[in-house]
Amino acid sequence: MREEDFRATKQIKFVAKQCCNFKKQCCFAIxxxxxxxDRIVLATKRTVGVTRITVAVRALPVSVAKKSINDALPVIPETECIFIGESKPC
Structure with missing residues (x-):
């Protein structure tokens, strides 16, 4: 083998090796x-889950407050009307 051919072969092998390394790096990057x-999607799902839980927790006191108010209100017969602090028949 002539020296020129040897150098050319050596260069081709070197370039092929670099190309292979580049492909590996590219694959690794991908x-x-x-x-x-995947992590972003998982984090987004967790955030959505936390948001849903947070909204549910925020909504809970409102429903509890409504229930408390409803429980605290006196039961008024249909035949009575309320006039500023006193009950009178309608």
Whole structure:
């Protein structure tokens, strides 16, 4: 084998090796990107879950307050009307 051919072969092997390394790096970057995307989706799902829980917790005192108010109100017969602090028949 001539020296020129040897150098050319060596260069081709070197370029092929670099290309292979680049492909591996590219694959690794894609895998990392997918992993990050999965984490973002998971974080978003968790955030949505937390938001739903937070909204439910915020809504809970309102419904509890309504129930408390309804329980505290006197039961008024249909035949009575309320006039500023006193009951009179309608």
């Amino acid at each position: 895998k990392q990107c997918i992993a990050v995307t």
